Amino acid sequence: MSGSDRVWLKSMELGGRLGCHQMPERSFFLRGYQFPLCARCTGVLLSSSAACAVYWLYKIPLAAAVLMSLVMLLDWGIQRLGIRESTNPRRLISGLIGGYGFMRRKHSGKIYSLTTFSRYSTMLSCTSSGVL
Secondary structure (H helix, E strand, O other), X not given: OOHHHHHHHHXXXXXXXXXXXXXXHHOOEEOOEEOOOOHHHHHHHHHHXXXXXXXXXXXXXXXXXXXXXXXXXHHHHHHHOOOOOOOXXXXXXXXXXXXXXXXXXXXXXXXXOOOOOHHHHHHOOOOOOOOO
């Protein structure tokens, strides 16, 4: 087993521990290796990190953050109900939008216990300095 294979296996283990389903058909691939997170979780991770970094510089209104979170829920719901299958680019975009909105809501303390995105609360927690 090559060094690249070992790194990939470790990253896949981490992605699984974070709660991602890691379905190959819902994941991106780079040089033959599957991303450790599905397209939607990749978007959530990237935008949540960005939200932590810029939160203190620019705060979007809470209502906008809620709407942003609903974009991801809507994409997931449409697919779950069988209305239309989502695509990986759409999953990534809805994850980027929803993850940013979710972290804005998390920073404001307006996360409610019944939120659909509660598993990301522990997965993507920011400190007050904006560092993951």
